[in-house]
Amino acid sequence: MDLQSRKISFVQEFLSIESEELISRFENLLKNKNTTLKNTELNSMTISDLNRRIDQSEDDSNKGRLTEMEDFLSEIEKWN
Structure with missing residues (x-):
């Protein structure tokens, strides 16, 4: 059919x-x-947009602006 x-x-x-x-x-x-x-x-992004996101992610990581997996999973459990 x-x-x-x-x-x-x-x-x-x-x-x-x-x-x-x-x-x-x-x-x-x-x-x-x-x-x-x-x-x-999904929206297309340019190579420069992708590189900017990568740079921002690396900067966040270097400055400790991260969420631990356990904290993230605990937060998800509160969504339901």
Whole structure:
């Protein structure tokens, strides 16, 4: 089945759903997926931009402006 056929099939199935909760879950899934896609789009950068980022990272490292892995993982646990 090609993508267009799958979309049509999905929409037909979706239209038959009677559960408000299930519709809300699909809405949230779509919203989260669109946000994730927007956040993960890659933008090209020039060589000079890349070198500037590398220089900044090295400077941060040399001056101790780092986050230890354990601290970072602890912070991530607080996100949920």
